[in-house]
Amino acid sequence: MRYLHRGLWFLASLALLVGLIWVWQLLADARILPRAFFPGPDRTWRALSRGFASGTLVADTLTTLRRLALGWALASLLGVGLGALVGTSKWAQAWIAPIFEVLRPLPASAIAPVLLLFLGLTDSMILTLIAFGALWPMLLTTVHGFSNIHPRRKEVARSLGMGRGAFIAKIALPGALPDIMGGLRLGLTVALILVVVGEMITVQGGLGARILLAARAFNAAEIFAGVALLGVIGLVTNALLGLVETRALRWQRR
């Protein structure tokens, strides 16, 4: 009964979305919305299918996805790794962790001009930007998860004669996993923003460059097509990570 209830509401909600898109189409057809800015769903769809048919849109999407995946993976490795080191060391907690708190509110994109000086308008600049920006949420949540481990578990590890590596692998990482998963998710949101920003600045292909160039050419349909794809990327990657999260944390709910 509850599933049926939920399913019906989902359908109603989907119907509303379709209705909104239909209203958008009507407004665009009636020329109430300025055509230069709001091209209407039909022209957006045509730009999408044209782009897919010619292959350029696929290439740009794949470029963006590759950068997103590489940058995010790099940030995850560095963030969780450094977080584990800082989280298990009393010394690092006292001397290094305060710097993180000060750096946290710094907008990650503000580092882009600095990277531009070092790396120029290159692919590696975009990757470094993503990795550096997305690293912080992961690092902070990992440190947080590690420092919240129950003292009794630490005693267990000590009485079993575990080394630091074994303690991290067998006790600390599984215990901190809920926090780390939250950090990975936050990092993905940041990474998606930064891949778009990086591509807009460097104009080295990808969806971010594509929509900015479309804006310079006053091609609104092309922009909407690119933005729609970015929305889909955000939605799908978030959903995938959500699935991984529920699977990885399944043992917790028992």
Add this chain to the structure above:
Amino acid sequence: MTALKGLALPAALLLAWQLAVMLTGLQSDTIAAPDAIFAALGRGLTEPAFWADTGDTLAAGGMGLALGFVLGTMSGVLFGLIPPVGRVMRVTVELLRPLPAIAILPIALLIFGFGYRLEVAIVAFGTCFPVLVLTEAAVRQIEPRLSEVARALALSPGARVRKIVLPAVLPRLFVALRLAAGIGLIIAITVEIAANPIGLGARLMQASNSLRPADMYATLFWIGAIGWALNWGMLRLQLWLFPATKGAAQ
């Protein structure tokens, strides 16, 4: 003591950096010595243009935040009070929410051109959804007995929102405002770096493009200081206004 320990390492790094630059006599387009950066920051702080840039960023970000916060709160209260509205909007909101705010920059650029309105629109778009989600959750969790009181007193919908709902969710609304302020500053700076030629972000980009590393690092430091001060100030204000939110402060 903990603050002192936190300062020790950055201070040592700065000192080592300064010594290294002085010993090697480094001339560079990418790196600047700490003393040059602090000199640039000092020069900037006496310059009206520097403060004008700071004001531009804060004004555009602040207006965008105000707009996004009002929109987010209003729809959040509506969605929370009348659950069918919230449920029927679910798919639309969930589709728009994961879209990075910066992605709508080209659309906003076509509509508004460069300037304040471009930035205000994007900041409003980016801050509205987190506020909406937090407000809706806060309204849903209002003590049911309060709604019964409202019904027993036969309050009108307007009076119910003003006298029961808003006071009950006020602390969590402020938490949402604090988080949204951080997001707003990030989006404002990002928009300025990516396209908009006003504010601190544009200043940063200019310093980078014209190979003035000292100015660039000084501006970066200043942006970090503003972000830190904003976060610190809002957190203090929250704990002072709503001491009960202490546990959920972070």
